Amino acid sequence: MTGLPQILFEDNHLLIINKRPGEIVQGDKTGDAPLVDQLKIYLKEKYNKPGAVFLGLVHRLDRPVSGAVIFAKTSKSLSRLTRMVKEREITKIYWAVVDRLPEPEEGTLVNFLIKNERQNKSYPAEEHTPGAKRAELRYKLIASGKTYHLLEISLLTGRHHQIRAQLALAGCHIKGDLKYGAARSNPGGSISLHARMLDFIHPVSKEKINIIAPVPANPEWQYFTDNNSHQAGALSF
Template sequence: MKKPFNVIYEDNHLLVVNKAAGILVQGDKTGDKTLTDLCKTYIANKYNKPGAVFLHPVHRLDRPVSGIVVFARTSKALERMTALFRKREVHKVYWAVVKRRPKEESGKLTHWLVKDSEKNISSAYEKEVPNAKRSELTYKSMGKLNDHWLLELRPITGRPHQLRVQLSTMNCPIRGDIKYGFSKPNPDASINLHAFHLVFIHPIKKEKLFLRAALPEEPFWEQFLEFENIKSADRRLDNTFSG
């Protein structure tokens, strides 16, 4: 049984974890145990905290996605982190594996997204439509391995299912993502989308945090580790997030 999460960073204000695919961040109608529950138990046990633990996710990752999730441990941290996300002062980098090569090596995608909460699916439109939210990301192809392409994604906005539906609209659905047009599911029901890096100014300490979530420990993902060397040579990472 793989661990549901690993701790990446922890202090009195924040808990940042690397979530395994398949774990819900917050409760839904399935009633399955959530990452929030598991992390509250971790804090309670580690610090011998009797009673309720204050711990709130500041953002979400879809259930089949792996990678970085930030929790606030105080109401002050929650308020300030929420503001950072809202003002788009949190820089996010994802890795996605797709089967089809994108037409362009790199580019920017802009769509208007409408979420159907009943069906839990988002639709993307080229032009503005009623109730739609503008959604933007930049992408860059990192290279090809065994018939698959690795893309680096940098979302500018944070909409539900945004990366999944925008890549699907580009005719590059994410491997395993049958909801958005991939031909077959992954055996473990994950999709090959991983929240890899987050960079932001600590809400209380005011220092810059560079957080990285290791790729899932499974053979398909691990073969892409060789692209990390290319990535680490890209020193622009810490200054610019324009892709």
């Protein structure tokens, strides 16, 4: 994978990019170059900055997931955005392509999840299980094809692999997500989960920021997008 991801927004305090599936935002045990390091190089070269470049990661996306990620270019914006994430002042909307029509077609999922560190996977748990955390999201169907369906997801909590685990528990497996029960993989190991929209008040300027991240250029995403995906209809796959 070469070149920087698409930049969706940049000013003196923020840098928001459209992460491609397969990219990692922070370094991990693979040793692959993380986005944060690549973006520091970009900023250093673009602005001819001497010395080390500051770039703070505000939130994360799993490696196989695509979509909008916020980085902070100043310590002031990082501290304020970190607080905003904690206090749920940043609206995050995801799109997910799933293998089963949800029942009902719009609703709320509430589960208690516990993370298995060794497996890097979240499992359902009883409410009072040590380490279990409450997970809540809202979903609605926005398009259907013959085999797959497009859901819009609004996160109400931020748990490890929350969307992947909760949809799987509801019987709606995300396309390509073998870890959570999908029947087959996607090319390149991606999963069909995309961080589609961010909406928040800029931590410094106080202007309203609304970011829409274009979907990856592959057949299922493009087909939903090209066929007015905000209205359910008969699609070809």
